[in-house]
Amino acid sequence: MARRLVLLIVAAGAAVVAVGSTATPTLLTVRPYARVSFAAVNEMSGLVKSRRYGDTYWTHNDSGDQARIFAIREDGAVRGSGIAIARARNIDWEDIAIDGGTLYLADVGNNFNMRRDLGVYAVREPDPSSTVAVPEFTWLPIAYPDQRAFPPTADGLRFDCEAIVVIRGTLFFITKHRTSPSRLGVDANLYRLDTRHRDRANVLTKVDHHASLGGAVTAADVSPDGRTLAVLAVGRRPTIWLFDTTAAGDRFFQSDARRLVLRDLKQAEAMAFRDDDTLIVGNEQRDLYRIPLRRFTRAVS
Numbered sequence: 001m002a003r004r005l006v007l008l009i010v011a012a013g014a015a016v017v018a019v020g021s022t023a024t025p026t027l028l029t030v031r032p033y034a035r036v037s038f039a040a041v042n043e044m045s046g047l048v049k050s051r052r053y054g055d056t057y058w059t060h061n062d063s064g065d066q067a068r069i070f071a072i073r074e075d076g077a078v079r080g081s082g083i084a085i086a087r088a089r090n091i092d093w094e095d096i097a098i099d100g101g102t103l104y105l106a107d108v109g110n111n112f113n114m115r116r117d118l119g120v121y122a123v124r125e126p127d128p129s130s131t132v133a134v135p136e137f138t139w140l141p142i143a144y145p146d147q148r149a150f151p152p153t154a155d156g157l158r159f160d161c162e163a164i165v166v167i168r169g170t171l172f173f174i175t176k177h178r179t180s181p182s183r184l185g186v187d188a189n190l191y192r193l194d195t196r197h198r199d200r201a202n203v204l205t206k207v208d209h210h211a212s213l214g215g216a217v218t219a220a221d222v223s224p225d226g227r228t229l230a231v232l233a234v235g236r237r238p239t240i241w242l243f244d245t246t247a248a249g250d251r252f253f254q255s256d257a258r259r260l261v262l263r264d265l266k267q268a269e270a271m272a273f274r275d276d277d278t279l280i281v282g283n284e285q286r287d288l289y290r291i292p293l294r295r296f297t298r299a300v301s
Helices: none
Strands: 007-009 016-019 025-029 044-049 059-061 068-072 078-085 094-097 102-107 119-124 138-143 157-167 170-180 188-192 205-210 216-222 228-234 240-242 258-262 266-275 278-283 287-293
Touching: 025 287, 044 094, 044 102, 044 216, 059 094, 068 278, 094 216, 102 157, 157 228, 170 216, 228 266
Parallel strands: 007 287, 025 258, 044 266, 094 157, 157 216, 216 266
Antiparallel strands: 007 278, 016 025, 044 059, 059 068, 068 078, 094 102, 102 119, 119 138, 157 170, 170 188, 188 205, 216 228, 228 240, 240 258, 266 278, 278 287
16 A cells, blocks of 8 residues: 555564364464564565575555665564665655566555556665665566546446565566445456556556455565465455465466464555565554464465
């Protein structure tokens, strides 16, 4: 969600209390084990783990901040004081993804579905120990194939996005829906980026839809082995979904899913895989939690 960010990391074991049975989704009460204390990280809105540098997670603030990223350790300490993306703008950065040595910063926040300047910054992953600014980026403008008016005149607000991921080298976007400006929906669309034009909008391809995630999607990530897509939906009860990415095609929402319902994550908008077995989630209060995948149960349709 625009305007905020929180980093939560859920401890595998000690900081988690489980309630529920195999017949219903597991319900967890989560407790923070650490906090991000660096004052400049105040509305964290995306999180991804570096594949190159040890104990390093990349994050950024929501709208209103400079165009910069931060390197954070798992204990919440910040390495350095932030790395600027030269000549970029943070209109409404909502998520960050990684593929090899490239970071993708998604300027796709679109609360009222009025923006015509959505896009993604692709930057080479910097060295967190020595870099103060990234001098170059590639800007990839995007547009939704099914948006005809700005804002839409019917069918709610369906062209906001707070979650991007890279799966098998391809960028995917998961939308957050509103049935009205003040009421969040529970469904989501999945779009794929098939072209990489720099001088005109790349019209996304709509590939899937999920009718009921239990809330609005605010974060997503893919496991290091590429086999699991995690999606965080924030509603009355925050829910994390796990989808299998190994089936043929890109309709990941149609795979057998697992889910975990949490008592409260407050304003959670950041989530990353620590490894193939553990998720890191973040909230705007800067609490840190670890969430073990072994707590998830199969979703029953």
